[in-house]
Amino acid sequence: MIYDTKQATLFGEKTLERKYLESINGEYSFYRGIEVLNKIVWDFKDFTTQYLTHTFHSYPARFIPQIPLTFIKLFTKEEETVLDPMCGCGTTLIEALLNNRNSIGNDFNPLASLITKVKTTLIDENEFRYFNKKLAVMKRYLDMDYRKVDERINNLPNRKVSKIFNRVVISKLEGIRETLLEIKEEGHNDLFDFGRVALSSTIWSLVENGGGIDVDDLFLKKVKSMQNGLKKMDKIIKNIPEVKVICGDARKLEVETNSIDLIVTSPPYVNALDYYRVHMYNMLWLGMDFDLFRKHEIGGHSHFIANRFRLLSEYLGDMFRSMIEMNRVLKKDKLCVMVVGNSSLEYELIESHKFFGEMGKEIGFKPIKTIFRNIDKTKKYTSADIGKIDDEYILVMQKIDNTNVSARDDNFICEVVRGQMMKFREQIKKVQGTSIRGRKPTKERLLKNIDKISEAIQTIPQDIKICSCNNK
Template identity: 25%
Template sequence: MHNLLTNEEKRVSVYQPTERPTDPKTVTPDTPLEDLNLNWREVDLPERERTKHVHRLHPYLGKFIPQLVEIFLRKYFRPGQMVLDPFCGSGTTLVQANELGINAVGYDISGFNVLLCRAKTAKYDIQKARKEVLDILRKTDAERKKAYGNRQLTFWEEEASALTFETKDEYLLNWYAPRALTELLIYRHYIKDYEYQDLLKIILSRSARSARLTTHFDLDFPKKPQREPYWCYKHSRICQPTTEAFKFLCRYSYDTISRIEEFARIRTDARVEIFHEDSRTADFPPVHGVITSPPYVGLIDYHEQHAYAYHLLGLEDRREDEIGAASKGTSQRAKQEYQEDIAEVFRRVNESLLPGGRVIVVAADTANLYDSIAEQAGFRVEGVINRHVNRRTGRRSSEFFESVFIWRKD
């Protein structure tokens, strides 16, 4: 077990970066840590670059940007080596590793996260994928027209109950207008007829997120269905609740085709494996290093974030096993439990890590838990880079700081 850094060592290890933000493509194994500037502004790193190709296949709160991952992949890994992400989330590490020809393995407790990662990293026959995405859209359109024709229905016209495509799921009945729900259920019905089912499920989930009875300005964590016209802070006008889903199925189908085509042009044959397991008990394979961003203590309920997908797709719900869930709060007891759980994950990581391997951990450590976690897991702290995040979307729109911890196994 290694000792913690002294206060003086900590001050030295928090690097003061150079003025210009680092271009990930310029990083090599010889790039000094103290030369890395991870403080990108919007002008330095526009949203279209942070959400390139499959990185925006589906909205996801709490993910780190691919450029941050790319920097540490280029510095510490070589093509053919293996990187592990024990909290793989939306798959950023897995996707970026594949771009660089680095094998990757990911674990996550969330069934939706595993589905999303598999859809992002799969190797597609692009022509076949395009055909399937457009064919299920055509079938859905034909079936919905049998029920509604081209009529525009209001939310209050309850005609869906007479259709074949029904559900008894209370969540779905509560959060969707009848027509929107019927269109989603029609699409879901046909998914079984195709090979690329994970991809179609992600299109369905993304559409379901947008088609819920919620305000346009609160898609992340709406508290109750919006059934009446409302003042929309996003559009600065009175908006109506969403009553249909097919327009979203169309929009996201074409966007998905474009994104998987873009990724296919740069995708390598490096292996990607994803497991739906609890990293506190998983047996990790031998790996050369780790790049991960663990859940923050008391911030996000990851299952609840995608509740619509769990109900619509029948995914296994393991929310009780989430580490640091918002529902558990931020009390001292919650922080202690979080620290113990994260340390257990990294103890298991240490067992699988080859000698000399690095562990890169991105975390907003406001409770100062990670020095102790490193010690408990048996790692030596090589450095800490404080990163200023001054542009975020979604729930966290204000600026904040996060730390990039660099640990080493000797």
């Protein structure tokens, strides 16, 4: 077969990435695809993971593009549709776009869906010319506009941000935001979103690196590199497939039943990371409603402080609802791929992929295989509690049946979560302290976990309710 992967033009003749693309290029039967999975070295050590629009904005716990790329190439044909119901910064969608597959991305985090939209929206050369002219005018006035700083602080979408930056920085960031609003008013919505992602990325760098950075220089450099990314992408993509990005809840997908050919996703981890906190300042500056996201975020850990195992049943309930939705929208016989690492609660190891595999069987998914991969320890992180994540699991399931339950069926969700929690309690009764990570809890402390799990089992009916988080 003639090698026609346009994406390969990105990489030099003899690079790892190019060789890998060549090795998985072709048309595969389902069974052949599964065989190929066994031969892949999943660590992808030394591979480039940051190219084209993947570089636009940092995002915690994203997965490497080679994972969705592999499943897209092996298990879909051109113009079929790939879904990521918790798409984060859009890694799956970019790979679908580069390989001429239609895609749908969904994430409740408004910043995530904005980044995903911008990374997958090609922009015309003339539009960029207009944009750059506007920025050139803005640059001339940015230094002179300090007089407006008090007025600008008063106009900030949220006053909290005025506490972390000095007056010069605030004035400049607000000057940029005002220019972007003007661009929107003049009817250039895609450029407005493009500029907001550049602004958000600039704010992120300021928060991460502290002061001493020239704001306009940082913003303009970001804009330039993003424009280059989109221009390169424009040259590579010949037919633009459909891309749809939704800011919504994975437990209630706005996606048609039986319409998807492949799902590749990496859900949040339990007790690992509050996404809304990581992006708080960017979101505040962009005027995004992070409170709504905080209430519906799966896996957030800022509640149930007295009994952390209640977080686990809440998480399993949320993930089970999302899996019911994944089953509903996926076509029969197609694959649902979930990438997740282990986490830890009160010194106990939480192997999420095992819970997902077991819960999947209740709703018409057949676990086909679980792939273990080491990951670059310096890259993926969660919270201080858990530390860096050093491995992850790729759970591959096939939809063999339509589920006849609804993601809103609290009784069913409750029953399945109870079954999982009871199994978990039995394991802890046999062995405690499965994730001590160098700490030294006493035996009594570890045995208390069994009582806490029993207590968490009692409160499942209230803890799995959507939005019961208001009362936590």
